[in-house]
Amino acid sequence: MLVVEGVPRPDGPDAQQIVLRIEGMSKTFGATRALVDVSFGLERGTIHALLGGNGSGKSTLIKILAGVQPADAGRIFVGDSEFDATSITPDVSREANLRFVHQQNSTFGALSVAENLHIGRGFETDAAGRIAWSRVRRRTQALLDRFQIHARPDQLVSELGRATQTMLAIARALQDQEDAHTGILVLDEPTSSLPAVEVDLLFDALRRYAAEGQTIMFVTHRFDEVLEIADRATMLRDGRFVATVARGEMTEDGLVELMVGRALARESGVAEATPTGEVVLTCEGLRGGALRDVSFSLRKGEILGIAGLLGSGRSTLLQTLFGLTRPEEGQMTLGGRPLAPETPRAAMRAGLAYVPEDRVQHGAFLELPVTDNIGLTVLGRYFRHGVFHHRAERADSRRVMSEFLVKASSERARFGSLSGGNQQKVILARWLRREPRILLLDEPTQGVDVGARMELYGLIREATMRGTSVIVVSSEFEELERLCERVLVLQRGRVTAEIRGDDLQADRLEQLVQGGTDR
Numbered sequence: 380m381l382v383v384e385g386v387p388r389p390d391g392p393d394a395q396q397i398v399l400r401i402e403g404m405s406k407t408f409g410a411t412r413a414l415v416d417v418s419f420g421l422e423r424g425t426i427h428a429l430l431g432g433n434g435s436g437k438s439t440l441i442k443i444l445a446g447v448q449p450a451d452a453g454r455i456f457v458g459d460s461e462f463d464a465t466s467i468t469p470d471v472s473r474e475a476n477l478r479f480v481h482q483q484n485s486t487f488g489a490l491s492v493a494e495n496l497h498i499g500r501g502f503e504t505d506a507a508g509r510i511a512w513s514r515v516r517r518r519t520q521a522l523l524d525r526f527q528i529h530a531r532p533d534q535l536v537s538e539l540g541r542a543t544q545t546m547l548a549i550a551r552a553l554q555d556q557e558d559a560h561t562g563i564l565v566l567d568e569p570t571s572s573l574p575a576v577e578v579d580l581l582f583d584a585l586r587r588y589a590a591e592g593q594t595i596m597f598v599t600h601r602f603d604e605v606l607e608i609a610d611r612a613t614m615l616r617d618g619r620f621v622a623t624v625a626r627g628e629m630t631e632d633g634l635v636e637l638m639v640g641r642a643l644a645r646e647s648g649v650a651e652a653t654p655t656g657e658v659v660l661t662c663e664g665l666r667g668g669a670l671r672d673v674s675f676s677l678r679k680g681e682i683l684g685i686a687g688l689l690g691s692g693r694s695t696l697l698q699t700l701f702g703l704t705r706p707e708e709g710q711m712t713l714g715g716r717p718l719a720p721e722t723p724r725a726a727m728r729a730g731l732a733y734v735p736e737d738r739v740q741h742g743a744f745l746e747l748p749v750t751d752n753i754g755l756t757v758l759g760r761y762f763r764h765g766v767f768h769h770r771a772e773r774a775d776s777r778r779v780m781s782e783f784l785v786k787a788s789s790e791r792a793r794f795g796s797l798s799g800g801n802q803q804k805v806i807l808a809r810w811l812r813r814e815p816r817i818l819l820l821d822e823p824t825q826g827v828d829v830g831a832r833m834e835l836y837g838l839i840r841e842a843t844m845r846g847t848s849v850i851v852v853s854s855e856f857e858e859l860e861r862l863c864e865r866v867l868v869l870q871r872g873r874v875t876a877e878i879r880g881d882d883l884q885a886d887r888l889e890q891l892v893q894g895g896t897d898r
């Protein structure tokens with residue numbers, strides 16, 4: 380694969396094209412070298428992917444550009460202006476025409492489209508200082524037209540599809556930009572957990588913005604997307620610049636190799652045969668919330684996938700099993716006995732474990748060390764004769780961290796200081812060590828890099844050999860193909876298809892999720 384070297388010289392032939400140039404950017408956190416002398420440039424009007432394994436420094440770089448975290452060293456050139464990377468503030472970043480859309484909380488579901496576009500910016504007011512709603516609505520409609528967003532000004536954002544919500548967040552970020560031709564839009568994992576159709580919608584929009592002259596940098600772990608949309612891709616490894624690769628020179632294997640520094644053995648991943656273990660869990664005619672009628676059974680050691688669009692009932696199903704939502708009708712059994720957990724605690728006592736999609740909000744203590752976050756579900760193991768054995772707990776954590784490839788300065792590092800993908804690994808490790816009878820996973824590898832993903836699949840599979848059964852919800856159909864023996868397709872709260880064996884392919888799943896029925 381041809382590698383385009385780092386930074387064109389400021390006076391070189393390509394200089395006109397370079398709209399943002401980063402030079403010698405470094406940042407350390409205690410003993411962690413998050414960025415080490417990183418230099419690269421973005422060309423005007425291109426879509427540039429920022430890639431790298433978990434903890435390679437992508438978010439740190441973005442936070443420095445946004446002015447929320449100072450670099451230890453480095454310079455940033457935007458057009459003719461030069462900035463010292465150790466002292467960028469959010470205002471300076473804005474003046475430099477840099478705009479950011481972060482993965483989470485970029486829109487407010489409970490507010491209208493118009494309110495989302497105006498909050499933080501200010502609403503137009505009349506002479507008496509009251510909000511002039513008709514002007515606000517007109518301005519909103521103009522923005523919706525300009526960004527080609529299919530929504531109404533007074534529509535609630537929670538009613539919009541996920542891609543449309545992201546497009547709205549982009550419109551919000553860009554609405555007051557002086558000049559799209561010098562503008563740089565930075566998106567942090569905009570596609571994680573978006574189903575394929577939504578990704579297509581978003582990509583169409585990004586291509587349009589780039590064609591208008593906007594420069595776009597986006598972070599992703601999905602290399603298939605990079606091949607589809609990126610003009611260039613820059614790879615970081617352990618905080619260092621590895622390469623910038625041009626479109627046409629990229630291959631998926633080549634990118635993986637740049638990421639891990641060696642070719643990654645392709646693991647077949649697909650489970651051989653349908654397990655013949657006894658049925659451990661059954662659901663019969665479940666209704667309530669998004670569920671209209673769901674029946675299925677799960678065998679011991681089986682990995683069952685659930686595919687469906689947002690709103691199909693996929694997360695409600697896991698929440699019902701875990702005692703977070705009560706079904707209005709229907710029965711569940713576990714090990715032949717009725718299962719009707721009224722609380723998550725009751726579900727855990729019965730042998731269930733649940734890793735939610737929004738794991739940081741619901742599943743972790745950001746201020747506590749990694750050790751505490753890993754040990755949380757097995758604390759009893761470290762009490763002996765009324766004494767808590769911290770050393771045993773820490774040694775155990777170190778072992779689990781190495782088994783689950785968690786990259787952190789030590790087991791005492793604050794959980795919140797870990798990179799997103801590493802936080803996910805800690806939470807998975809925590810629940811897998813409990814050896815639950817049933818493990819419920821919602822988007823288990825969201826934000827986890829391709830290398831670690833394969834290892835996590837291996838660890839999930841190992842757990843099934845010890846008797847755990849797994850139900851996994853994922854919007855990545857390839858993940859379901861690799862991990863599961865059988866997949867149920869949910870549409871509007873009903874199981875509309877069940878596929879296994881040779882039929883279990885990502886393309887087929889996508890078709891079924893979009894509409895076709897099999898049962």
Ligand SMILES: Nc1ncnc2c1ncn2[C@@H]1O[C@H](COP(=O)(O)OP(=O)(O)OP(=O)(O)O)[C@@H](O)[C@H]1O
Pocket residue numbers: 408411412413431432433434435436437438439440786787788795796797798799800801826828
């Ligand atoms: N506030 C902080 N305190 C201590 N260490 C930090 C802090 N922020 C980041 N780090 C460390 O810096 C390194 C780079 O993290 P960063 O979040 O930039 O990685 P990333 O490439 O975005 O990873 P991911 O793909 O998992 O999101 C990691 O080792 C991380 O633990």
